[in-house]
Amino acid sequence: MRFEQTRDILQHQVAPYHSTVSRLYEDFAEQEMTPRNRLMLDYLIDHERHLALAIHDFIAEAPENTLDYWFKGIEIPFPVPDGNILTDACRTDLDQLVGAAIQYKKPLIDFYDHLVQQCDESETADLFQTLKTQEEKGMKRFIRQSQGLEDL
Numbered sequence: 001m002r003f004e005q006t007r008d009i010l011q012h013q014v015a016p017y018h019s020t021v022s023r024l025y026e027d028f029a030e031q032e033m034t035p036r037n038r039l040m041l042d043y044l045i046d047h048e049r050h051l052a053l054a055i056h057d058f059i060a061e062a063p064e065n066t067l068d069y070w071f072k073g074i075e076i077p078f079p080v081p082d083g084n085i086l087t088d089a090c091r092t093d094l095d096q097l098v099g100a101a102i103q104y105k106k107p108l109i110d111f112y113d114h115l116v117q118q119c120d121e122s123e124t125a126d127l128f129q130t131l132k133t134q135e136e137k138g139m140k141r142f143i144r145q146s147q148g149l150e151d152l
Helices: 006-029 035-061 094-118 122-150
Strands: 002-005 070-074
Touching: 002 006, 006 035, 006 070, 006 094, 006 122, 035 094, 035 122, 070 094, 094 122
Parallel strands: none
Antiparallel strands: 002 070
């Protein structure tokens, strides 16, 4: 059972998570792959990079009481991005690449959900519910985009 402050979760876990996933995608993009997968990977790199920057912008402008909130009893560990999720199949199979992207999103969504359940302060709970909703919408967006790429 851990005790963590919202500011630290955002600054030292969430933003670095998105930066790390973006770097994993960038490193993977150095390999040979199909044009469709390259387009999707470029989208995913930009998406994760944008999320990391958005977290930093939010921290700079967020109400102090929201950032100062202490979570007492975080029972699940913050997810660690696994570089092995991106396999050789992700270079040629668009569904495999999308599946890997979902594997990066799902643990983060689950962590946000856990924080919402643990939070007894409405503004902070709303923050993590919003982050969870944005991740879910982002996941649906890249699934839709991948379906559009399949039509090319």
